Amino acid sequence: xxxSLVFQAYTREYGAYEKVAKSILPLPPLNxxxxxxLAEKEGVRVQIIDAEIENLTTDDVxxxxxxxxxxxxxxxxxxxxxxxxxxxxKTVKETLSIPIMVGGPHISIFxxxxxxxxxxxxxxxxxxxxxxxxxxQFKNNPEEIAIKGVVSRKKNREIYYSGLPPVPSNLDxxxxxxxxxxxxxxxxxxxxxxxxxxxMIQMTRGCPFECAYCATNLLTKNVRRRSIxxxxxxxxxxxxxxxxxxxxxxxxxLTLSKEYMMELCxxxxxxxxxxxxxxHTRADLWDEEMAKKMRDCGLVRISFGLETAVPRMRKIIKxxxxxxxxxxxxxxxxxxxxxxxNSVMLGLPGETRETIKETVDYLCKTRDIQNITYGIxxxxxxxxxxxxxxxxxxxxxxxxxxxxxxxRYGYSVMEVNGIGPEEMIKLQEEGLVxxxxxxxxxxxxxxxxxxxxxxxxxxxx
Numbered sequence: 001x002x003x004s005l006v007f008q009a010y011t012r013e014y015g016a017y018e019k020v021a022k023s024i025l026p027l028p029p030l031n032x033x034x035x036x037x038l039a040e041k042e043g044v045r046v047q048i049i050d051a052e053i054e055n056l057t058t059d060d061v062x063x064x065x066x067x068x069x070x071x072x073x074x075x076x077x078x079x080x081x082x083x084x085x086x087x088x089x090k091t092v093k094e095t096l097s098i099p100i101m102v103g104g105p106h107i108s109i110f111x112x113x114x115x116x117x118x119x120x121x122x123x124x125x126x127x128x129x130x131x132x133x134x135x136x137q138f139k140n141n142p143e144e145i146a147i148k149g150v151v152s153r154k155k156n157r158e159i160y161y162s163g164l165p166p167v168p169s170n171l172d173x174x175x176x177x178x179x180x181x182x183x184x185x186x187x188x189x190x191x192x193x194x195x196x197x198x199x200m201i202q203m204t205r206g207c208p209f210e211c212a213y214c215a216t217n218l219l220t221k222n223v224r225r226r227s228i229x230x231x232x233x234x235x236x237x238x239x240x241x242x243x244x245x246x247x248x249x250x251x252x253x254l255t256l257s258k259e260y261m262m263e264l265c266x267x268x269x270x271x272x273x274x275x276x277x278x279x280h281t282r283a284d285l286w287d288e289e290m291a292k293k294m295r296d297c298g299l300v301r302i303s304f305g306l307e308t309a310v311p312r313m314r315k316i317i318k319x320x321x322x323x324x325x326x327x328x329x330x331x332x333x334x335x336x337x338x339x340x341x342n343s344v345m346l347g348l349p350g351e352t353r354e355t356i357k358e359t360v361d362y363l364c365k366t367r368d369i370q371n372i373t374y375g376i377x378x379x380x381x382x383x384x385x386x387x388x389x390x391x392x393x394x395x396x397x398x399x400x401x402x403x404x405x406x407x408r409y410g411y412s413v414m415e416v417n418g419i420g421p422e423e424m425i426k427l428q429e430e431g432l433v434x435x436x437x438x439x440x441x442x443x444x445x446x447x448x449x450x451x452x453x454x455x456x457x458x459x460x461x
Contacts, residue, residue: 375408
């Protein structure tokens, strides 16, 4: 049996911001690499096509599929890129008549509603424990798949779905992603140290927090963590065998456990592993002792979700982090030379023109906070904000279900207290100009982006 896994060329969906997106998001499709590892265990021959990193056209993808002649083709889709993934999958089906499987967050949310005619199998949630059984049943009879976590069609086209898949509790038993199917030398991540060969590693799954704009806890909020020994072995492999210079840790909260992070750093030092890394966490899960330890082990960038400076709105979105935590965390990182990204949104529940100005005023007077992304709120399906927008709560009104427009820059799919899409985009542009007109932000931007940083749309990166 042969399996092809396709990662869509997604940055084209950013329109005018495509070049910016390409320069800051060259990350490998770790989820498809994991599927590949699970398929390998069942003796399946695998092909991964990363159309994004290789800038492949639809014809290029079709050509590679024809050459490999797979028995089934797999795709993955987040909500903003589901329309383009679906379009490509439809073309593959019409051209090659191959069974098609698709998974990812969008599929897990919409399930049967996303089961278009050109799809044969939908994978819901975490598929680690069901890929092997799917392959066995597919080999036996591809029209009689009956597995929890898989939506399939019977011979009579009747849809079969029996519920969510089992969730892996011991992540150490999950194989490492099969990165050997990728062209690893193409993944170059931009840092202050220049472009560095990079990969992603995930140490934990799940998040204990309940932010209203996030769909991470859609199926489970149970936090599971790999052992330090298991993670270190993967780090050693990517650094020493693949020549990776930069690791993007994709955990929702990199420092959820200070003890875990300190122990991991100790093992990195013990093994003399040399690489730079970054990740995301909360500002109230940050302190100088840990930050210094992480910096000494290679941390060059950390990201915090600030979202808004308005206390009333922070309460609505359940962002239970004291505002002063961001000032303190950024101050620590500035002292230690750690680049810090702070994500801010406009158009949140309860937003008004006055609260937008209040947040921008805060950012313009808080010198400790140097690097900021300023995106329009996207009501991702599965989140509380999406439900509120459908019901008209907190001044929200959902204007579009065209998921190709569910992006943070250049689009707005909600109205908030009378602020429509055109005005929201204008307020975003004005806010970015004000934020980055602060002279003390110029040097950090120049260090990261060069002189291109002084021109739009590099403000957005």
